Amino acid sequence: MDPDDVLPMRPMRVLFAASEMAPWVKTGGLGDVAGALPDALAAAGCDVRVLLPAYPRLMQALPQRSLVAHVDRLGGALPPARLWRAHLPGGLQVLLLDAESLYARDGNPYLGPDGRDWPDNGMRFGLLARVAALLSSGDSPLTWRPQVLHCNDWQTGLAPAFLHFLHPGRAAASVMTVHNLSFTGSFDAALMTDLGLPWHAFRFDAVEFHGRLSFLKAGLQLADRITTVSPTYADEILRPEFGCGLEGLLRHRRDRLSGILNGIDTVVWDPARDPALEVCYDAATLARKREGRAALQRALGLAAQDTAPLLGVISRLTEQKGLDLLLQAADRLLSQRMQLAVLGSGEAWMEQGFRDLAARHPGACAVRIGFDETLAHRIEAGADLFVMPSRFEPCGLNQMYSLRYGTPPIVRRTGGLADTVVDASGPPLHDGTANGFVFDAPSADALAGTVERAAALWRDRPRFEALQRAGMRADFGWHVAARRYLAVYRAAASPADAD
Ligand code: ADP
Ligand code: GLC
Numbered sequence: 232m233d234p235d236d237v238l239p240m241r242p243m244r245v246l247f248a249a250s251e252m253a254p255w256v257k258t259g260g261l262g263d264v265a266g267a268l269p270d271a272l273a274a275a276g277c278d279v280r281v282l283l284p285a286y287p288r289l290m291q292a293l294p295q296r297s298l299v300a301h302v303d304r305l306g307g308a309l310p311p312a313r314l315w316r317a318h319l320p321g322g323l324q325v326l327l328l329d330a331e332s333l334y335a336r337d338g339n340p341y342l343g344p345d346g347r348d349w350p351d352n353g354m355r356f357g358l359l360a361r362v363a364a365l366l367s368s369g370d371s372p373l374t375w376r377p378q379v380l381h382c383n384d385w386q387t388g389l390a391p392a393f394l395h396f397l398h399p400g401r402a403a404a405s406v407m408t409v410h411n412l413s414f415t416g417s418f419d420a421a422l423m424t425d426l427g428l429p430w431h432a433f434r435f436d437a438v439e440f441h442g443r444l445s446f447l448k449a450g451l452q453l454a455d456r457i458t459t460v461s462p463t464y465a466d467e468i469l470r471p472e473f474g475c476g477l478e479g480l481l482r483h484r485r486d487r488l489s490g491i492l493n494g495i496d497t498v499v500w501d502p503a504r505d506p507a508l509e510v511c512y513d514a515a516t517l518a519r520k521r522e523g524r525a526a527l528q529r530a531l532g533l534a535a536q537d538t539a540p541l542l543g544v545i546s547r548l549t550e551q552k553g554l555d556l557l558l559q560a561a562d563r564l565l566s567q568r569m570q571l572a573v574l575g576s577g578e579a580w581m582e583q584g585f586r587d588l589a590a591r592h593p594g595a596c597a598v599r600i601g602f603d604e605t606l607a608h609r610i611e612a613g614a615d616l617f618v619m620p621s622r623f624e625p626c627g628l629n630q631m632y633s634l635r636y637g638t639p640p641i642v643r644r645t646g647g648l649a650d651t652v653v654d655a656s657g658p659p660l661h662d663g664t665a666n667g668f669v670f671d672a673p674s675a676d677a678l679a680g681t682v683e684r685a686a687a688l689w690r691d692r693p694r695f696e697a698l699q700r701a702g703m704r705a706d707f708g709w710h711v712a713a714r715r716y717l718a719v720y721r722a723a724a725s726p727a728d729a730d
Pocket of ligand 2: 628647
């Protein structure tokens with residue numbers, strides 16, 4: 232027996248597999264998580280390494296690297312690949328999976344220049360999952376072997392299936408984290424052959440889902456443990472409204488499922504030391520936040536006024552985020568002198584809706600379509616209130632950034648939003664529990680009414696500042712989540728955990 236398995240104080244060896252990592256390659260919260268959680272795991276005593284595709288941005292950022300393995304003869308039509316080892320500036324070790332024909336593409340890691348999924352995404356992330364499994368098995372070309380493979384979303388979801396079918400008896404334990412159940416990674420069954428998966432795996436209790444190969448389902452079915460990114464979402468996905476057809480499977484495996492609330496990177500998101508801001512501030516110097524607001528108004532061409540609040544939005548523009556509700560409510564809100572700053576990109580009809588809104592309200596509504604990290608920080612700092620009316624939200628990071636930046640969030644009560652935001656109408660403001668505004672109905676009316684309630688409180692300076700300070704005081708650092716993941720890893724790796 233491996234001595235690490237009997238000495239619980241020895242660092243747990245974990246391979247963290249992901250398809251994006253902030254700040255280099257990021258389309259949303261998964262990138263933020265992969266950019267911060269592994270460091271927190273290391274600080275909590277894990278020996279953690281991160282496996283990522285060797286995207287050009289990562290290869291350029293990490294020129295000091297060594298070739299550690301050639302991986303070939305992986306089965307099916309999978310191309311040979313090289314594995315590079317590099318260290319991030321903070322010391323974290325990453326393994327870069329280099330298969331030029333699949334990963335040497337700039338920009339969004341999932342979409343081509345036409346804005347559609349790359350047609351070979353099944354091979355691209357199938358290979359990533361295949362290699363994640365290989366490295367987590369007794370057949371690995373590396374001497375370092377993880378005790379646990381931690382997979383994230385559909386892009387690495389197939390790895391537990393490779394472990395189960397191709398490395399039986401020689402496999403590390405596996406943990407599957409769901410960041411968003413609505414992206415399942417669903418492909419034509421013919422991909423089974425290309426990926427070298429045996430056809431007996433194409434079953435309802437393995438990788439098959441409605442006649443197709445589903446990467447996410449494979450992970451949910453075959454990983455030793457499942458986690459998702461907030462306790463409330465962990466409950467919600469057991470119900471048909473949120474379960475995307477996987478609720479039955481999740482209910483069946485609910486004793487293996489837990490919700491661990493994401494943290495935030497408190498170094499990158501710190502209003503007292505944020506290099507993106509013209510004016511930094513903290514809870515003791517809140518008045519300076521108003522200068523940030525004025526700077527944002529100037530930068531975005533908004534009128535310089537402070538008689539009504541400036542609302543901020545930073546988001547993927549999709550139905551998930553409920554921003555169509557804001558589009559419906561916006562004329563009503565902007566007619567009350569409120570202002571709106573929107574940064575986002577996504578579905579064409581929603582992008583157009585926001586462009587039209589800005590054209591109807593010059594000086595009151597500014598819309599920037601695109602991905603802009605610096606502007607995201609400036610909106611968090613410069614807005615008075617942050618709007619996040621999501622229909623579902625596995626965790627959500629922006630409401631936590633907003634809390635830290637003294638920008639009380641207005642959210643719908645779902646997923647991680649329900650777990651992090653406490654409505655100002657509940658507990659007395661001076662007891663420091665309330666930190667934002669929460670509504671229930673997914674309707675434009677409910678949203679508008681809540682924004683109006685928030686605007687009224689904004690005019691009551693001392694009470695509003697109490698709310699801001701409550702949010703700024705909270706500790707959303709990753710250390711809490713890291714300890715919980717460690718407990719999940721230990722449970723997954725314990726022989727008593729086997730099905
Ligand atoms: P999701 O992962 O569902 O998109 P999260 O709230 O977990 O939602 O994370 C989104 C992350 O992406 C946050 O860090 C947010 O600031 C960032 N983000 C989203 N859209 C943009 C954008 N257009 N420009 C810059 N950052 C963005
Ligand atoms: C997903 C979810 C989001 C979550 C993020 C990181 O993209 O939509 O709610 O915060 O993953 O876990």
